[in-house]
Amino acid sequence: MKKQYMPLLTACVMIVFLLLASACSGSSKSNTASSTPNPSATPAASASFPRTITSAKGEQVTITKKPEKVALVHWGLTEDLLSFDIPSIGIALPFAEKQSLLGIDLYKPYIDMHKEVTIVGENTEVNMERLLQYGPDLIIAGTETNQKVVDQLSKIAPTIFIDETKTDVWNDWPGVMTKFGEILGQEDIAKQNIDKFNSKVTEAKDQLKAVQGNVAYLQVRDKTMWLQGTQYAGHYYEPLGLKAPEQAKGEGAAITLEGLVQINPDYIFLGYFNYRDKSLPALADEWEKSDVWKTLKAVKENHVYKIDGEVAYGFGPISRMFGTDAIVKALK
Template sequence: MFAMIFMILLAAACSSSQQAQEPNDTAAGSGDTAAGAAAQPKEASKTDDTFPRKVESAGGGVTIEKRPQKVALASWQLVEMMLPFDQPSVGVTLPFAAANSVLESEQLKPHVDKFKEFKIVGEGTKVNLEALLSYGPNLIIAGSKTNLAIKEQLEQIAQVVWIDEESINTRTEWPKVVSLIGSFLGQEKRAAELIEKFAATQKAGKQKLAVRQGESVLFVQVRDKAVYVMQPNTLLPYYDGLGLTLPKTSENMPANGQITLEGLSVINPDHLVLGYFNYTNKSLAALTDEWEKSEVWKSLKAVKEKQVYALNGELAMGLGPIGQQYGLESIIKAMEKK
């Protein structure tokens, strides 16, 4: 009798434990996302953590046998898209030099610090193949065009999954890339959460800034010796996502986007967003430091109305979900009427 009672209690305990550990099957909601956003992954919670799995890769599907513990990014465009995921170890190729990099910013540093191992396997967009080999990844994520020249070398180091850059524009369609990376890592739910949060911020921001409709907004990229007008198609998460209004541009705008103070005065926007590329190191020079001393600058509509906003251009005008989320929140806060 005692043995029978013990077996009944044991069976009940196992059943209760199993129910407690079952994942939540509620799919993430959908909504507006950045331009070119991918659809939310279907039944993400049911596919998470399931290996082997077949995933999309340029040139045909690839089967990943086990959850990758060490993942390397050969494409410099993917850094921000990897940082939000829960991964024990990553190796990254940076679009910039590691010294004084945006990785030290308050937005990115917490993501970098959460990895048990964070290795740099390339700088200035170039992969250091020796560093990559030494890192010893289980999986390499590469761009079909960005890394085409070293395709053979990469595939000799580890299994490679290729982002199809012929069909996905990584500059303007980061949600599609994030969804793919989520599928590579078995973290589709995390990818869906990032996209959903971004869409929700856009939706709420568009409502808050509705009173600004019709007021022109110009984004410029501020460097030490030059200022560039950002092209609208690279800023769709802001213009389309928040309902901002493009200014009328000068017919004499240089093809490379570089603008002078006089050219800026011709456009004369209602709101001016200064995306500094020395934001994390204020000791570095910026051309607008000199502009601000001139009468032409002081005569600008945005300056007189105190509607000039400074932010980290490397992040807000960059390629990924963390920087653009920061950009959305910064612009909404700055432009919202109190």
């Protein structure tokens, strides 16, 4: 059995979105299919088909049999799809294919679950020619993200739209995964993945109950620093029993070193977007040379931790599992 191997971005951050660094090659590259088991240790769902799904556009879409080739053209939701039992998937990326992270070890078990992973879009745009060539049985799209190509998609294959006005797809990944489970007839896989994540969060909160003070999560870029707000990083605050600085309430914002001194957090996580390539510039490297940096409470207490922000600040379950593990490892 042969496998076309193509990478993708977990999601990189809404303003930041997902995420991702260099991975595999183009659609012509093939490797032998791996026998790596499902990372969730989840059995294949025994679904009943045909089944009729109501698309957010109002259409009733009847899926006559289990889809074998599914194209997800919403560039931000790939992580939500990766755990499902689908032989072939087509995906769109937030950035160029060469920036994708899916070639790193974290994603490999999920990628290896599929015999074929094909790129059908880059830089948030769907490549209609590639999508047509891929020939999906089923297309899954977002009402807002894919609104420019709504009419074209249904001409290629039956298309189901996720209503992005009703589902916060950037924060409610369990809601998205539940919808995918309904579409694919794999509700059991969706539930088991959600339950697994919830168990991890419960365990993490127990391990972190002794942590006192507030925590600042910073996104480190080459020339800018961003304080991650509770709107997009809330899953790393209250669910883990950790306190956000007042300035981190809401969306968060770009921050200067002087602004960070005003917050003076008890713990700082530096989420680097060049974590795997230290030769690339990062503003935090300059900050760390400053005497002002050394006045920070977290620095004095040795409570500054460096993590892979490209992954940890993503929106899907794989990213959030990774981030939760990194935070627990640092703080417990």
